[in-house]
Amino acid sequence: AATASAASGPAAASPAGQPPVATPWKVEVARVAVRGGRVNWLDETLASPADIRLSGLALNASAIAMPFAAGAPMKFDGSVGLEPPPAPSAPAKPTAKKPIKPAAQTAAPEAVATPALLTFNGTATDQAAQVSANVAAWPLGMAAKYIGQFLLPALNGQLDAQLGVNWQAPSGDKPQALQITAPQIALSEVQLAQGKVSLVSVKRVELAQVDIDVTGQTFKAARLQLIEPKAKVDRDSDKRWMYERWMVGRASSGSASAPPPPTDAAPRASAPSWSVAVQDVQLEGGAMSFSDKAFGDGHKPVAFEVSAAKAQLGGLLLDDRPASKAQAAKPMPLTASLRLATGRFEPGKVDFNGSMGLAPVQAQGRLVVDRLPLQAFEPYLADALNIELLRADASFKGRVAYRQLPAGTQAQVTGDVSLEEFRANTLAP
Numbered sequence: 049a050a051t052a053s054a055a056s057g058p059a060a061a062s063p064a065g066q067p068p069v070a071t072p073w074k075v076e077v078a079r080v081a082v083r084g085g086r087v088n089w090l091d092e093t094l095a096s097p098a099d100i101r102l103s104g105l106a107l108n109a110s111a112i113a114m115p116f117a118a119g120a121p122m123k124f125d126g127s128v129g130l131e132p133p134p135a136p137s138a139p140a141k142p143t144a145k146k147p148i149k150p151a152a153q154t155a156a157p158e159a160v161a162t163p164a165l166l167t168f169n170g171t172a173t174d175q176a177a178q179v180s181a182n183v184a185a186w187p188l189g190m191a192a193k194y195i196g197q198f199l200l201p202a203l204n205g206q207l208d209a210q211l212g213v214n215w216q217a218p219s220g221d222k223p224q225a226l227q228i229t230a231p232q233i234a235l236s237e238v239q240l241a242q243g244k245v246s247l248v249s250v251k252r253v254e255l256a257q258v259d260i261d262v263t264g265q266t267f268k269a270a271r272l273q274l275i276e277p278k279a280k281v282d283r284d285s286d287k288r289w290m291y292e293r294w295m296v297g298r299a300s301s302g303s304a305s306a307p308p309p310p311t312d313a314a315p316r317a318s319a320p321s322w323s324v325a326v327q328d329v330q331l332e333g334g335a336m337s338f339s340d341k342a343f344g345d346g347h348k349p350v351a352f353e354v355s356a357a358k359a360q361l362g363g364l365l366l367d368d369r370p371a372s373k374a375q376a377a378k379p380m381p382l383t384a385s386l387r388l389a390t391g392r393f394e395p396g397k398v399d400f401n402g403s404m405g406l407a408p409v410q411a412q413g414r415l416v417v418d419r420l421p422l423q424a425f426e427p428y429l430a431d432a433l434n435i436e437l438l439r440a441d442a443s444f445k446g447r448v449a450y451r452q453l454p455a456g457t458q459a460q461v462t463g464d465v466s467l468e469e470f471r472a473n474t475l476a477p
Contacts, residue, residue, distance in 0.1 A: 077112035087128070091193070098193035101131040116173040125169035130190065170213075179213040188238065200294050201247050205238035223263060230258035240294075247290065251276035251333075266323045272364075276333040287342045323367040331359040334386070343427050352390040352424040359384040366406070379403035379410065388420060396420035396441065402448075412449040419443055419468065436473040443468070 085105030091098040107126035116122070162185040170179035188205040195203050210232050216225040235253040239246055257270035283289050334357030340350040362381040365372070382404045389395035398420065402413010419441040426437040446463010 072115070075112075075114040078110065080107070080109040080112065082107040082126070085128075094193050094197065096193055096196060100190060102128050103131040104129040116175070118173060118175065121171040121173045121176070123169075123171050125167075127165060127167040129166070130164035130186065175217045175219070177213070177215045179211075181209075181211045181213070183207055183209040183211065188235070196296070198296055199240070200296060201240040201242045203238075203240055206236045207234070208236070209233040226262040228258075228260040228262065230255065230260075232256055233258060246278070246280075247294070248279045249277070250274055265321070267325070269326045271328045271330070272326045273330045274332070274334070276335070277331065278335045280337045280339075282337075282339040283342045285341050321368055323369065323372065324365070325367070326364040327362070329359075329361040329364050331357060334358070340427070343430075347430075348427055350425060350427050352388055352421070353395075355387045355389070355395065357384075357386040361404070368407075373407070376407045377405060379405040379412070382411075382413070388424070390421045390424035393421055393439070393441075394419070409452040410450060412451075413447065415444060415446065415448045415463070417442065417444040434475050436475060438471040438473065440470045440472075441468045442466070 083106055085107070087102040087105060089098070089100040089102075105126070105128045107124065109122060109124040111120055112122050113120065164186045165184045166181060166186070167184075168179060168181040170177065172178075186207040188203050188207060192202060209230055212229040214225070214227045214229075216222075218224045233255040235250070237249075237251065238253060239249040241247060241249075252273075252275040254273040254275070255269050255271070256273075257268075259268045260266070281290060284293075334354070336354040336357070338350070338352050338354065343349065360383050363378070364380060365376050365378075367376050380403060383401050385397070385399045387395040387397055397416075397418040399416040400413055402411065402415075404411040420443070422440040422442050423437045426433075429437070443466045444463055446461065448463075449458075449460040451458040
C-alpha cells in the first residue's frame with residue numbers, strides 16, 4: 049500500500065509581496081517486494097570487459113517514507129546470488145558405433161560447488177544506516193578483470209564473511225562516520241596462478257573480530273591466521289624477482305625500473321596513514337620453494353625448500369602516527385620454526401623464541417639451529433671463499449640480538465656453534 053499527499057487547494061498564505069509557499073509532498077509506502085531480480089554489470093572501460101551477473105535478487109522493504117523520519121527508519125532485507133560464467137562450449141565430435149559392452153562401475157560424481165550467496169538486512173534513513181550481511185562462497189575470481197589491469201597471474205579463491213556496516217551522516221561539527229565490523233572473515237583456497245602453475249597459495253586465511261573505522265583510518269582484529277601458505281620465490285638470470293614478472297607492462301618490457309610517479313604523488317604522501325593492529329598473528333604449515341639464478345650461466349643457483357614453517361606473533365601494530373610512536377616501538381613476542389632442505393639431504397631445523405620490533409627493526413631471543421645445510425647458500429659466499437662447498441651442516445644454540453639504528457647496525461651473538469659433514473673442493477690453481 050502506498051499513499052501520497054499534498055495541498056490540493058490554494059497555497060498557504062504568505063506575507064505580502066512573497067510568492068506562495070508550496071506544501072511539500074509526502075510519500076509513504078507500506079511494503080515493497082522484489083522477487084527473481086537480475087543485475088547485469090558490464091564494464092567496457094577495461095581492456096578486457098568485466099561482465100558480472102547477479103541473479104535471484106529478492107528484496108523486502110517496509111516503512112518507506114519521504115521525507116525520512118529519524119524515529120521511523122526504512123527496514124529492509126534480501127538476498128542475491130552470483131551467476132556462474134558460462135562454460136565454453138566444446139565442438140561436437142562424431143562418434144563411431146561400438147559394440148555394446150557390459151556396464152562398468154561409474155565414478156562417483158564430483159561434489160557440487162556451493163553457490164555464491166549474499167544475504168542482508170538493516171534499517172536506513174537519509175542520516176543513518178545499519179546493515180548486517182552474510183557472504184557465503186563468494187568467488188574472488190569475480191574481480192579478475194579488474195585485478196588483471198595490474199597482475200598477470202589469475203586470482204582464485206572463495207570469500208565467506210559476516211559483516212556489519214554502521215553509517216552516520218555528518219552533523220554540525222561531527223564528520224561523517226563509517227564503521228565496518230566482522231565477527232569472522234575467511235578466504236579459502238586462495239591462489240595466484242599462471243596457467244596450471246601455482247605461484248602463491250593459501251589454504252585458508254581467517255580474520256576474527258575485525259573492526260574498521262574508515263573515518264578514523266584504523267583497522268583492528270583479534271586474530272589473523274594463515275593456514276598452509278605456499279610460495280615459489282625465484283630470481284632469474286636477469287636479476288628480476290618473480291613479482292616483477294607478474295606486473296602488467298613490466299613482464300614484457302623486461303625492465304625493472306620503477307614507473308614514473310603519478311601526478312597526485314604529493315597529495316598521497318601528505319595523506320594520513322592507516323593504523324593496523326592485530327592482537328594475534330599465526331602461521332601454520334607454511335612452505336616455500338626458493339631459487340636464485342642471478343649469478344649467470346654456468347654458475348650454480350641458490351636453491352632450497354622451506355617446509356613446516358610455523359610462527360606466532362603477538363600485538364602486531366603498524367602505525368607511524370606521532371601519537372602511537374611509543375606503542376609501535378615496543379617489541380612483539382615471536383616464536384617461529386621451520387625446516388630447510390637442499391638436494392637429497394635431510395632438512396635442517398630452525399627454532400626461534402624471542403621478540404621483534406619494527407620501529408626500529410630489531411629482534412632478540414633464543415635461537416636453535418640444527419644441521420642447517422650451508423651449501424645451499426654457497427653462491428652468496430663465492431666472492432669470499434676460494435672453495436666449492438659441497439656440504440656443511442651448521443648448528444647453533446644460544447642467544448642473538450639485532451637492532452637497526454640510524455648510526456648503524458648492532459648485532460650480538462652468544463652461544464655454541466658446530467660444523468658437521470664438511471666437504472669442499474679447493475678452487476686454488
